[in-house]
Amino acid sequence: MTATSADPDPTKPFVVLGVGGGVAAYKACEVLRGLTESGHEVRVVPTEAALNFVGAATFEALSGHPVHAGVFADVPEVPHVRLGRRADLVLVVPATADLLAKAAHGQADDLLTATLLTTRAPVALFPAMHTEMWEHPATQANVELLRSRGCVVPDPASGRLTGPDTGKGRLADPAEIVDLARLLLAVPDALRPDLTGLKIVISAGGTREALDPVRYLGNRSSGKQGYALARVAAARGAQVTLVAAHTQSLPDPAGVQLRHAGSAAELRAVMHEVSGEADIVVMAAAVADFRPTNRADYKIKKTDHDPAPVELTRNPDILTELVAARKPGQFIVGFAAETGDSRADVLGHARAKLRRKGVDLLVVNAVGDGIAFEVENNSGWLLRADGTEITIPLGAKSALAATLWDTVLLARQS
Numbered sequence: 001m002t003a004t005s006a007d008p009d010p011t012k013p014f015v016v017l018g019v020g021g022g023v024a025a026y027k028a029c030e031v032l033r034g035l036t037e038s039g040h041e042v043r044v045v046p047t048e049a050a051l052n053f054v055g056a057a058t059f060e061a062l063s064g065h066p067v068h069a070g071v072f073a074d075v076p077e078v079p080h081v082r083l084g085r086r087a088d089l090v091l092v093v094p095a096t097a098d099l100l101a102k103a104a105h106g107q108a109d110d111l112l113t114a115t116l117l118t119t120r121a122p123v124a125l126f127p128a129m130h131t132e133m134w135e136h137p138a139t140q141a142n143v144e145l146l147r148s149r150g151c152v153v154p155d156p157a158s159g160r161l162t163g164p165d166t167g168k169g170r171l172a173d174p175a176e177i178v179d180l181a182r183l184l185l186a187v188p189d190a191l192r193p194d195l196t197g198l199k200i201v202i203s204a205g206g207t208r209e210a211l212d213p214v215r216y217l218g219n220r221s222s223g224k225q226g227y228a229l230a231r232v233a234a235a236r237g238a239q240v241t242l243v244a245a246h247t248q249s250l251p252d253p254a255g256v257q258l259r260h261a262g263s264a265a266e267l268r269a270v271m272h273e274v275s276g277e278a279d280i281v282v283m284a285a286a287v288a289d290f291r292p293t294n295r296a297d298y299k300i301k302k303t304d305h306d307p308a309p310v311e312l313t314r315n316p317d318i319l320t321e322l323v324a325a326r327k328p329g330q331f332i333v334g335f336a337a338e339t340g341d342s343r344a345d346v347l348g349h350a351r352a353k354l355r356r357k358g359v360d361l362l363v364v365n366a367v368g369d370g371i372a373f374e375v376e377n378n379s380g381w382l383l384r385a386d387g388t389e390i391t392i393p394l395g396a397k398s399a400l401a402a403t404l405w406d407t408v409l410l411a412r413q414s
């Protein structure tokens, strides 16, 4: 085959974005935007049914390339083979029940299904449909078949469906899909289903300790690292409960049980409630060490004289309590946000914390302005109880999450 103007820029990752015929097809436009804006070359391949929901013109304008559903356009370029061969990743957003069935059974009656057969790149299908369709044994069997062949098929989210009804079957948030796509491009086997059957509890975000009905003592944790851990674990097959403290700006991860907690006391209560049966517990939330001893029932008024100092009371150490209460075989991961000081550097403090806390694994982040908190990337070290130390270079928080789960699985075996 000769090169044509439609050939992708070889310096950019090449993503085929398949679009199925469901109401959520409009969200594929957001995924397309997210991918092109972060430097990916994207070709959109809708099905005929998808074009009832979003016109080809929208996909063409957003991707900058012609869009066809069938295999008989641009025949000299043999697109049904060419696209799949060239792809670094094939995404399907949304994957309808019909498309999952076709993909599972190897049908190839349009450009998207043909591409799914010709590609040897990672394939990720993000389902969206009504709960009844998702739960039907036929759909479940198709999903299992696709997963057994190496396709990534994360469970859909729960929430508002088409019309007034709610339930499981909502498309994962586009930002989550883009994040998982980037992870698959960086580490093609990062979402293999090796956490299937494991119950995992993760805390995320930062607690707030009320001074009065308006003000609080808080911290800068955004919850992004904990959410990335939950998203990657769920995509790898785990049954995940995420205990979230003040993470409202983040999309709910698909396929994850979400619980909310505001203060350290609330987070403590929820963690004790949900951790008992867990195989793995990860305390990624930034929990306040102290709370105001007295919480005013009214807004503290501005006065002419200096305010009284705020008296603080120590909060219970939730991680230490979880380690003390752990069931046999339960694996516990702590997080340490450290800065160096005159006594020790970041790693020195972290090694001492690993011994003191009795956790199986400690994730260590050096923190400071613009590092670790709120930003998209993270770096650090994983310290295992047996003394093994792994350095994590700066990268996406989901890449750190993937390495963490690899390390947890290895450590549980030894």
Ligand SMILES: Cc1cc2nc3c(=O)[nH]c(=O)nc-3n(C[C@H](O)[C@H](O)[C@H](O)COP(=O)(O)O)c2cc1C
Pocket: 019, 020, 021, 022, 023, 024, 047, 048, 049, 050, 095, 096, 097, 098, 099, 128, 129, 130, 133, 162
């Ligand atoms: C308004 C409307 C909304 C639909 N939404 C969905 C959906 O969200 N998920 C799904 O699996 N099917 C949905 N369907 C049914 C699909 O469009 C139908 O099964 C179609 O054949 C799927 O085509 P595809 O294989 O190209 O995706 C919907 C149909 C209509 C008319």
